[in-house]
Amino acid sequence: MALPSSKSFDNKLSLESRCRKTSLLETLNQHFDNEKIIFFGSGLPSPDLFPWKELKSKFYSKSVLNTSKPEAAIDDWATKTNSNPFVEVHSDAKALSAGLQYGNAGGRGDFLEFVKEHVKLFHELNYSDWGVAATAGTTQAWETILRIFCDRGDSILAETFSYPPSLSTAQSQGVHIHPVPMDENGVIPQKLQHMLENWQHQRKLPKLFYIIPTGQNPTGSTLSNERRKAIYKIAEEYDILIVEDEPYYFLQMESYIKAKSNRKRHDQLMSEYKRSLKKSFLSLDVSGRVIRLDSLSKILAPACRLGWIVASEKILLHYLNLQAVSIQAPSGFSQMMVLELFKRWGQDGYARWLMQLSGIYRNSRDVVCDALIERLPSGNFVQFTAPTAGMFFTIHINLSYLPHFDPELGAKTYEDRLYNKFLEDGVLLVPGSWFTCSPDVLYEEKKDTFQSCQIFFRGSFATVSFHQLEEGAKRIGDCLGKMLNTA
Amino acid sequence: MALPSSKSFDNKLSLESRCRKTSLLETLNQHFDNEKIIFFGSGLPSPDLFPWKELKSKFYSKSVLNTSKPEAAIDDWATKTNSNPFVEVHSDAKALSAGLQYGNAGGRGDFLEFVKEHVKLFHELNYSDWGVAATAGTTQAWETILRIFCDRGDSILAETFSYPPSLSTAQSQGVHIHPVPMDENGVIPQKLQHMLENWQHQRKLPKLFYIIPTGQNPTGSTLSNERRKAIYKIAEEYDILIVEDEPYYFLQMESYIKAKSNRKRHDQLMSEYKRSLKKSFLSLDVSGRVIRLDSLSKILAPACRLGWIVASEKILLHYLNLQAVSIQAPSGFSQMMVLELFKRWGQDGYARWLMQLSGIYRNSRDVVCDALIERLPSGNFVQFTAPTAGMFFTIHINLSYLPHFDPELGAKTYEDRLYNKFLEDGVLLVPGSWFTCSPDVLYEEKKDTFQSCQIFFRGSFATVSFHQLEEGAKRIGDCLGKMLNTA
Structure with a gap:
């Protein structure tokens, strides 16, 4: 059965797109390969004048791809x-x-x-x-x-x-x-x-x-x-x-x-x-x-x-x-x-x-998840979900479990503090609010909701060695543990 | 003497440019090389996973560049x-x-x-x-x-x-x-x-x-x-x-x-x-x-x-x-x-x-100029100026010298005709009006001026062999000669 053709979405085009005219120069190409015509129409430089004459590249062979997953x-x-x-x-x-x-x-x-x-x-x-x-x-x-x-x-x-x-x-x-x-x-x-x-x-x-x-x-x-x-x-x-x-x-x-x-x-x-x-x-x-x-x-x-x-x-x-x-x-x-x-x-x-x-990314994912699950404080203060794709994990923190938590300060203040505490303890995670349309606004809007005390940090396990993944997870866990236990 | 610094032209920036905010993610880079910090901040893939391990390129050596101009x-x-x-x-x-x-x-x-x-x-x-x-x-x-x-x-x-x-x-x-x-x-x-x-x-x-x-x-x-x-x-x-x-x-x-x-x-x-x-x-x-x-x-x-x-x-x-x-x-x-x-x-x-x-471009320029000067009809019907840079020459035509020239038809009509005549005779030149903001308008605006009977064509000598440059010039000359002499 023949497939249907697509709908037109031209009604959604921007003014710029609707105004765009293509160049008449493009109509010249039809004559380019015509041997009967001497083509003075081209702005192309002569390939004889390209200085490169050979390129070689070396990369993993197909046989590598067929071996066991590392x-x-x-x-x-x-x-x-x-x-x-x-x-x-x-x-x-x-x-x-x-x-x-x-x-x-x-x-x-x-x-x-x-x-x-x-x-x-x-x-x-x-x-x-x-x-x-x-x-x-x-x-x-x-x-x-x-x-x-x-x-x-x-x-x-x-x-x-x-x-x-x-x-x-x-x-x-x-x-x-x-x-x-x-x-x-x-x-x-x-x-x-x-x-x-x-x-x-x-x-x-x-x-x-x-x-x-x-x-x-x-x-x-x-x-x-x-x-x-x-x-x-x-x-x-x-x-x-x-x-x-x-x-x-x-x-x-x-x-x-x-x-x-x-x-x-x-x-x-x-x-x-x-x-x-x-x-x-x-x-x-x-x-x-x-x-x-x-x-x-x-x-x-x-x-x-x-x-x-x-x-x-x-x-x-x-x-x-x-x-x-x-x-x-x-x-x-x-x-x-x-x-x-x-x-x-x-x-x-x-x-x-x-x-x-x-498979390689999965191995790193497993290492960082093993380590985080071992090191993160138990209870509802920290939540962690293991990812099933890509290179990012997130650590969600419910600020309301913090001793002396002051909702009036706003979640963003706590996020900033925690970002710096992580850095002091030798680990860098990226604050979740950095990924919103407008970092300051997001948490403000939620001030009165349950989520006002939820923040998260993004980590990437892509370029980090297994050893560093484990050590990093330890530093994160220790840092959060300290926060939770400072009376 | 110290040079002055540049003026600011920020007053000319577009609204888009003035609205642009840079990403906070860029502030992370300062920590990237800090050995004390385990960097979970990066979306970079590991270079170990780039499949390419070596690239080689062969190109003209410096000794070639120092030899006589070809x-x-x-x-x-x-x-x-x-x-x-x-x-x-x-x-x-x-x-x-x-x-x-x-x-x-x-x-x-x-x-x-x-x-x-x-x-x-x-x-x-x-x-x-x-x-x-x-x-x-x-x-x-x-x-x-x-x-x-x-x-x-x-x-x-x-x-x-x-x-x-x-x-x-x-x-x-x-x-x-x-x-x-x-x-x-x-x-x-x-x-x-x-x-x-x-x-x-x-x-x-x-x-x-x-x-x-x-x-x-x-x-x-x-x-x-x-x-x-x-x-x-x-x-x-x-x-x-x-x-x-x-x-x-x-x-x-x-x-x-x-x-x-x-x-x-x-x-x-x-x-x-x-x-x-x-x-x-x-x-x-x-x-x-x-x-x-x-x-x-x-x-x-x-x-x-x-x-x-x-x-x-x-x-x-x-x-x-x-x-x-x-x-x-x-x-x-x-x-x-x-x-x-x-x-x-x-x-x-x-x-x-x-x-x-x-120097190489100059050689081609000389060949096409020699040939055009030899082949183009003499008199004021065609004007040609040899270029002193780049890859383009232009042939200017004063339509008023044509037998039976009818200004009412408009220069654009003659330009179209001539473009097609050139093609029929086996040579492609690009009509000048194609290079204006609005091809149809330009000549219209000039209808009552002297220039209404001036058109031009662009040719490129960059990718054309010496022999073809000469043959092409001959075809252009013959074509224009025919036009001038058809009573």
């Missing part, structure tokens, strides 16, 4: 294999002539082909005219999406706690952010429904919902499939676009099991890994209202400044019209390097890399 | 040398750990150091607090500058004919472009003065002047030092920022000499080359009102998507605040590749590369 660092993993753990590939002058010339705004064709296949492997596409485009990373993609849809004065939704640069970009553009309540499992669909049902702002309904569904930054929470479905349904009902920012999607891991002896020790099967992944909003989408942003920053390396957007061709058109006059195209060096790696690894190899990576 | 293509140049024309450099895992991690929004420190030295070699800086920042190319930098200074409804100046994406970016942002009249030598200062003296638009005076001073796109014109000084003086008088977009600055060449025997055959000296370069607006700037954009697209390779901006630190601050939440930083692969090349070549080698490159 228990410790990846270096062990690599050296465990019998075969050469590295492969070296090279791009010759001809490849460089093409790869270093001006290129498509949305990325090289061969790169996009690989990405499309990858998308099909991990998502179900329920409409026909979807497509992909390369981005210079998710931050750039999000900024571009805001500009194509939002005018000054428009509204969007975001999780109450979210990635600060994403929020501040919207705010400086004059876009109002309405925070959607969340708990330890992410956005609460009922609260979202309630917000929209009772929308009494003078402003129009929000145009889009910016959401980090998996291993959320900063809360570490991951939305269940049920919540995703419920949220998508609400978005359909209120005609809101969903922008799912998913840098940690492939870093999903088995739930934390406290008893070490009960933890799975066998290698995960690919089928198992794929089945365990939460359904993306993209997979739930039937009308083309989901814009998915994938990043390579946590998967390969941040400085690639390369990722991709998956959306309907109708939306990609406007996206690319802006991208063409901002970054023009992602770096050709980055595209070449990543593509060479993708080609060597293949879809299967890349999928295995993702699975292995999630 | 008469033909660069391949001859390279093979002429006795020594190995290439050098291979490699970056090891340690270099990759740093180079592929999240980095400064404005680029790596070592890259910026090289660029600063380069800037000092070629420009005179007349105020103390200037700085540089890496960009993802000039298109991105210009889009960013527009956003930090201009609100919807603001005005800017641009040359009457200019680079279409630069114009359309401003237009879609709702910024009004006021075209400044130009002749074959670029912008006419007196006309600019006149425009501003008689400013009767309801709108405020323009905030900035976007200008391509050297080898201008599309006209190929280069501003004389006198005109530059006059324009800068006017900008000071009317408090207008100057954004000089200079992709072709280093492709300046000796004036065209018709008699081949009189052309210099000896190698140009570096001192001669440097002295021959027109004074940049940056070198004229005493108050920090000039923002200079340098591109590597025509110098090394377009897909680097890497360039730099030179401006006062006061302006760079706002520039980087936006760049940090759009592209985050230019590609790390691009920065590493270009930096390795810069390091191997050194300031002297890079300067020689620029000079050699301009």
